[in-house]
Amino acid sequence: MYKRLTPVLLIENGRTVKSIKFKDNRYLGDPVNIVRIFNSKEVDEIVILDISASKNHQGPDFDLVKSLAEECFIPCAYGGGIRDVKDATRIFEFGYDKIVLQNSFFLNRNILFQISQLRGSQSVSLSLDVQTGEEGDFLLYDYAIGGPRNQDLSEVIQSAVELGCGEIIINSVDRDGCMNGLDLNLVDFVSRKCKVPFTVVGGLGTLDHANQAIDHGADAVGGGSFFVYKSKTKGILISYPSQSLIKTVKS
Amino acid sequence: MSNLIEIIDLEVCNVISISNMIENIGFETKVVKKPSSLELGKKLILPGVGSFGPAAKRLKDLGWLSYLKSNQDDFSLLGICIGMHLLGNGSEEGPGEGLGFIDATVKLISTTLSPVPHMGWEELQSLKSNFSLNQVELSKFYFSHSYFMECENDDDVAATFSYGGQIFPAIVSKENITGIQFHPEKSHRHGASLLRNFAELNV
Numbered sequence: 260m261y262k263r264l265t266p267v268l269l270i271e272n273g274r275t276v277k278s279i280k281f282k283d284n285r286y287l288g289d290p291v292n293i294v295r296i297f298n299s300k301e302v303d304e305i306v307i308l309d310i311s312a313s314k315n316h317q318g319p320d321f322d323l324v325k326s327l328a329e330e331c332f333i334p335c336a337y338g339g340g341i342r343d344v345k346d347a348t349r350i351f352e353f354g355y356d357k358i359v360l361q362n363s364f365f366l367n368r369n370i371l372f373q374i375s376q377l378r379g380s381q382s383v384s385l386s387l388d389v390q391t392g393e394e395g396d397f398l399l400y401d402y403a404i405g406g407p408r409n410q411d412l413s414e415v416i417q418s419a420v421e422l423g424c425g426e427i428i429i430n431s432v433d434r435d436g437c438m439n440g441l442d443l444n445l446v447d448f449v450s451r452k453c454k455v456p457f458t459v460v461g462g463l464g465t466l467d468h469a470n471q472a473i474d475h476g477a478d479a480v481g482g483g484s485f486f487v488y489k490s491k492t493k494g495i496l497i498s499y500p501s502q503s504l505i506k507t508v509k510s
Numbered sequence: 511m512s513n514l515i516e517i518i519d520l521e522v523c524n525v526i527s528i529s530n531m532i533e534n535i536g537f538e539t540k541v542v543k544k545p546s547s548l549e550l551g552k553k554l555i556l557p558g559v560g561s562f563g564p565a566a567k568r569l570k571d572l573g574w575l576s577y578l579k580s581n582q583d584d585f586s587l588l589g590i591c592i593g594m595h596l597l598g599n600g601s602e603e604g605p606g607e608g609l610g611f612i613d614a615t616v617k618l619i620s621t622t623l624s625p626v627p628h629m630g631w632e633e634l635q636s637l638k639s640n641f642s643l644n645q646v647e648l649s650k651f652y653f654s655h656s657y658f659m660e661c662e663n664d665d666d667v668a669a670t671f672s673y674g675g676q677i678f679p680a681i682v683s684k685e686n687i688t689g690i691q692f693h694p695e696k697s698h699r700h701g702a703s704l705l706r707n708f709a710e711l712n713v
Contacts, residue, residue, distance in 0.1 A: 260624065260673060261631040261650065301698045303631060304652075332531050334652050334696045354527040356559075356654060356696065378523075379560050381627040381654045425627050456625045478625065 263303040263479035264469055264500065266486040267460055268293060270309040270339065273323060277483050278310075279436030281388070281402055287487055287495055290323065294330045297486075300499040304334035306359065306428065306458075306481060308386070312340025313362040314403045319346060328353040338386055344373045351378060359428060361386045362403060365410070368422060375423025380455070384426040385419045387412070389445060391433050397448060400432050416452050427453050428481065431461030438464030438484050438491065441472040450476030466500055513709055515539045515553045520568040523559035523592070527695040528705075535702050537709040545577035552713040554578075554585050557695075558592025562616060562657070563604020565592045570607065578609055586686045586713050587611070588642075594682065594689030595659060603657050611687040613662040619655075621674030627656040632671040632680070632692070640668040640683045641711055642690065646703045651680070651692040658691065 268290065269276050275293050276284040287293065290307075297305050307327055312319055319340040328335060337350050338359025347358045347370075358378075363370050364385055374383045388400040389412065399408035399415065416427060429449050431442045441462045449457050456478035463469060463482030472480050489496040515532055517525050519541045529539040542548055558565050569575045578587070589597045598608045601616030608616075619626050634648040653671070658678040661667055668688075669681040682689045688708075694701030 261633075263630055298698070328526075329530065332534065332696065332698050332702070334654070334693070352524050352526065354524055354530065356693075377560070379627075379656070381629055381656065382559065426629065454625065455627070456629055478630070 261303070262473045262477070263458070265304050265306055265458060265479050265481040266297050266302055266499070267306045267308060267481040267483050268297075269483065270307065270320075270323070271311045273320060276310075277436060277487055281400075281405075281432050281435055283436075291326055291330060293487075293497060294327045296497040297499065298330050298333055300497070302333060302499050303479075304336065305331065306336045306338070308337075308359065309339025310402065318342055319350065321349060324350060325353045328355055336384060338384075343370060344377065347374050348377070351382070357382055357384050357426070359384045359386045361388070364419070365401075365408065368418060371419060371424055372422040375425070380423045380425035383424055384428050385424045386428040386430065387415065388430045388432055391431075391442070391445075395444065397445060412448075413452050416449070420453065420455050425455055427455065427457040429457055429459050431459070434462030436484050437462055440464065440468045441477070441480065443471060443475050446472050446475040446477050513537050513553070514550050515555060515709055516548055516551065517541050517555045517557060518574060518593075519543050520556075520558070520565055520572065520574070522561075522565045522568055523557060525557050528555060528557050528590070531695045531702060532705055532709060535706050535709070537706075543572065545573050551581070552585050553708065553711065554587045555708075556587060556589040556593035556596060558590060558594075558596065559654075560592060561604055562592060562595055562601035563606055565596060566601070566604065566606025566608065569596055569609075575607065575609065582611070583686070586708070586711055587688070588708050589687075589689040590695075591655060591691065591693060594691055595657065597682070597687060597689045598659055601657065612659070612666050612682050612684055612689060614659045614666070614682065616657050617660050619658055619674065619676075619678070621676060624674035627654065628673050629654045632673065634669045634671055634680050636669045638665075638668050638683075640681060640688065641707050642681060642683075642688055642704050643669060644707050646707065647700055650697065650700055651694070652696045652701070653692045655691060659689065
């Protein structure tokens with residue numbers, strides 16, 4: 260079994276951006292073009308997240324989401340602004356393999372159950388943004404309002420899995436864009452709580468970082484900066500490790 | 511036109527990814543919803559994502575079950591994922607009848623070593639020659655499923671993969687019927703080569 264190394268692409272108002280600690284979004288380029296490049300590099304999968312849709316109280320930008328799917332001959336997931344099963348169904352019809360939920364799940368957890376019933380649990384992921392508290396505890400963060408969610412991470416994971424969630428995507432707010440390594444304490448924590456595969460995102464800066472997270476139990480490692488910046492000087496260059504390197508992430 | 515690939519649309523999953531990829535490698539596709547809409551009926555793909563029960567129901571209700579069973583010698587059929595499962599007799603996942611082309615039952619993957627659903631890339635082990643793997647690198651194919659096909663006859667298994675310490679069929683084949691557990695339409699150039707082999711079959 261190969262572990263997955265996953266570029267996570269953030270879309271804000273139709274533009275691809277990269278954040279640092281969920282702030283200071285920097286414009287990277289045209290999303291269709293960037294997805295086309297990732298596809299040509301034969302990435303393991305791609306996760307596309309529209310971070311402005313829910314914040315702006317809008318649904319998905321269906322035209323854009325559709326044109327991105329047309330560039331993908333690899334597994335692709337989409338999240339952002341999905342309000343109900345109808346939205347999700349349209350996204351699947353474009354050819355996406357997975358729907359990623361966050362805000363709508365917290366508004367009505369049943370949406371996850373409904374999508375899972377319709378398309379199978381492998382088709383629905385839950386994305387959770389997590390901050391580290393003062394005592395090293397993990398707190399759910401609401402990116403739309405920029406504050407805590409006041410819900411318990413363990414309980415949320417367990418409930419999501421019971422409702423049919425096929426995968427958890429866990430994002431470390433504190434590590435986002437820092438390229439200083441994944442939060443291995445967080446990986447350990449989720450690994451103990453989560454019975455379905457999980458992807459850890461936030462802090463990926465080297466392939467060693469990915470391997471460390473895999474060793475701690477992650478099923479997949481996602482990243483942003485690692486795939487879009489040339490080096491720490493942050494010149495924009497889309498890249499992906501060659502096949503032979505990815506084999507080092509083999510379990 | 512003899513290479514026209516007709517994709518059976520059971521309306522339980524998206525067929526667009528498959529037709530996108532086949533057209534991208536230069537072959538013509540047509541999406542067909544019922545047997546009477548078939549143009550040539552020579553090269554058929556039965557795709558599937560989702561759950562066995564609803565797919566089996568659509569297979570029957572749309573007339574495909576009886577059509578495919580009674581015209582079995584006239585076409586090459588490629589079943590993908592749930593489409594592969596429909597080639598067997600039935601499934602633990604839900605009610606309904608399969609096509610019975612492969613003597614097999616679909617069962618839930620049971621392992622404590624790895625998570626289920628199984629999502630990710632696997633290497634294949636080839637057990638017997640099959641057109642689909644002709645000149646295809648076995649290195650990486652994308653899987654996304656919780657159920658697998660348990661075959662009564664080992665001879666029907668063309669390739670396997672291992673997961674959670676167990677070995678499962680990746681490709682089943684019997685005469686003109688082939689089923690694949692993974693998603694060639696999501697397995698970039700490896701999947702493209704496999705679909706090209708199907709498109710170039712002489713039927």
